[in-house]
Amino acid sequence: MTDYPKTARLMARGTAFLGCETAIMCGAMSWVSERNLVSAISNAGGFGVIACGAMTPELLDAEIAATRALTDKPFGVNLITMHPALFDLIAVCGKHGVGHVVLAGGIPPKGSVEAIKASQGTAGGAKVICFAPTLALGKKLLRSGADALVIEGMEAGGHIGPVSTSVLAQEILPELAEEHLIFVAGGIGKGQAIAGYLEMGAAGVQLGTRFACASESIAHPDFKKAFFRASAREAIASVQVDPRLPVIPVRALKNKGTEAFTAKQIEVAGMLDRGEVDMEAAQLQIEHYWAGALRRAVIDGDIEGGSLMAGQSVGMVKAEEPVADIIAQLMAECEAALDRR
Known part of the structure; x- marks a missing residue:
């Protein structure tokens, strides 16, 4: 990220954790965050995340393999905590050596975090990323073994909590970001917003809506x-x-x-x-x-x-663009905002 030195410095912890060039994660959008979009985001330097959703273990197995065929860069898998076959899905991730598993949709059930960290095929086990809608729950998840948190505000698409991104960031980042990895999500459509959250201590960000209409998205x-x-x-x-x-x-x-x-x-x-x-x-x-x-x-x-x-942030999505262009624009906007500080 030689073109974005200030952004690179503030994203350094996030990129080291994710193993990618830019600490921009793609939110897991069912039917959208599949092999084509996920691999395109990872290939462009971001961090793609497969949305497992209601997939069976067999379907997830095939999706991970298909994604691996399209990219040699790191990507993660998002699992829904209430899925009846959660532990089988965790085993599939372990079989493929998936390095990062995101647990979403509720408090991780007993033993799930440990199962991910003990997964086979990944040196030292996989990293666990959890969603934290409150400071208290964030602290509990970190004590329970989460390696990083995503704090997602109500501006996001899909399933949402009751609190806005800006309020969550003010509550959680000053308390946790110095010692822990926190990614901010919800309503982010411009690099200027990314700059603000990075300056507050975020390790990176997660965007979904901004990528939903990318050229590589299979959406109708x-x-x-x-x-x-x-x-x-x-x-x-x-x-x-x-x-x-x-x-x-x-x-x-x-x-x-x-x-x-x-x-x-x-x-x-x-x-x-x-x-x-x-x-x-x-x-x-x-x-x-x-x-x-x-x-x-x-x-x-x-x-x-x-x-x-x-x-x-859907109002900021105006045209179909390649993933690489979206990420480059976000990074340029972020760097320009930091330059103006």
């Missing part, structure tokens, strides 16, 4: 066009219908699919009331709904009935 052309037309205010969070059914809000572009999710919650809450499903099964039904709705939008191009998961 109509999905991408919906992003190009959208403004920040059109990326809205889903509403929880029944307080007895804890549903993590999801941020997506408003369409008929948004209304369908409200109806789905009512349906699942009724099943819960009648004792037809337990709470875990109810939550899995909700997750399966999102996986299917997202696939309809991303793969099939159903932009009315599918789920157009997008962060509020």
Whole structure:
């Protein structure tokens, strides 16, 4: 990163940890963060992350192998903590020597962090990255063995927490960033924002929406066009219908699919009331709904009935660009902002 000396200095801990040239991670977007986009990001100097989502161990095995065929650079795998085959998925990552595993969607179940660190095929085991929506949970995760944290604000696309990125950064970075590796995510679309978080002590950043419409993204052309037309205010969070059914809000572009999710919650809450499903099964039904709705939008191009998961930075996504150009632009903007300090 000789062209970006100030940025390189502030990203040094992050790049050393990830093993890449720029400490810019790609958020794990189901159906989008697959072999083509992940390898392109890693090849361009960033850090691609496969979104395992609802994949079976067999599908993840094939996806990792296919990604390895497209890049010899480091990349990670994002696993959902509530996945019923989580430990089998961890074993698949170990088999392929995946160096970094991201645990998302909840508190890691007992033994999962240890299983990742003991995974075969990687010298010293894999590194564990966890999401921390609060300072207290961040401290607990680090005590439990997490090697790095991602703090993601509510501006992000997909599943979100209740607190904004700027507030999380102010709460967590001064407390933890000096001794620990913290990556900031949620609503980041410009390099100027990256500069600010790096100066606050972040080791790097994570972006999803900015990469969703890259040239290398397999997302349907109509999905991408919906992003190009959208403004920040059109990326809205889903509403929880029944307080007895804890549903993590999801941020997506408003369409008929948004209304369908409200109806789905009512349906699942009724099943819960009648004792037809337990709470875990109810939550899995909700997750399966999102996986299917997202696939309809991303793969099939159903932009009315599918789920157009997008962060509020969607208003900054105006055209299809190669991943390498996106990363270069972000780095140039970050360096210019640091030069002005």
